Amino acid sequence: MSELNRIQTVDIVIPIYNEGDAIAVFHSNLRAALADLPYQFRITYVNDGSIDNSQAVLEQLYTAKPDTRILELSRNFGHQAAISAGLDLADSDAVVTLDGDGEHPPALIAEMLRLAEAGNDIVIGQREEPQKATWFKHVTSNAFYWMINRIGDTKINPGAADFRLITRPVLISLKQFHEYHRFLRGLIAWMGYRSVVLPYTPAGRIAGQSKYSLKKMLNLAMDAIFSFSLVPLYFAISLGGLFILLAIIEAIYVLSFWVTGQQSGLAPGWSSLMFVLLFAGGMIMISLGIIGVYLGYIFQEVKGRPTYLVRRFFDHPGKN
16 A cells, blocks of 8 residues: 655746746636645746746736745756756645646646645656647657657656656655756656656647747757667667678678689779768767767766856745
């Protein structure tokens, strides 16, 4: 029988980037979802360097609501860093993270808490139906999860983003990680705590468009692949071994002409030679590039720079 989790206090962490037109509606929906729940909630908005009116809207909410606080970062550090900043502030029995654009339905928080109190340390929100996104995003998302689950040792549920609940033991453990390149989905899956998947149908965005550009998606994919898998390095080694094998086969093939006295059959093959040189050179450059990426990640980690910097923190006295 699973040990039950006793939950009294809950932190809600919401990263915000240029969602000024959606914050007020989202906050109203969130408070309506929390109104009848028998827990003490504290809502933390993390402004990840927004350049619209998000900060002004958040400060209005802060003034009106004593259970709301704001962490304003010095610039845009990225979605994973913003969530990490909110988690570093959290100290409740459970923490729920969700986006402030409306796609993660706040009404599911009640079910997440029920599942957590039933003995689950992690409740993962998983999209039951594809989001209303372009075919390109669907294809790349499916390809990413297919690849990361095959080349890495940590299995990540497809469609499981950063809409989740974690209990205090998971939060304490997560705070021990000091990685600069963060992929929270992978880190939390790697820890191995008891988890359960909660399917949900994503709602539409309240306003605006997704802030996850192609560049940001590629950066997140790179963090996931190079932080949780050594397969690219093994691929480079295997590629080198393959070319050595091909070189041995080629040497045996050429020697066969000399053994049989058919040296005249060894006509100069400029085009084939150039093909081999270019192909081999390209593979070498790819292998060196893979190694270079790992070295770059190591270089950024050993510098020990913080994952984020705080510009201002708004909190009501006596509410910590």
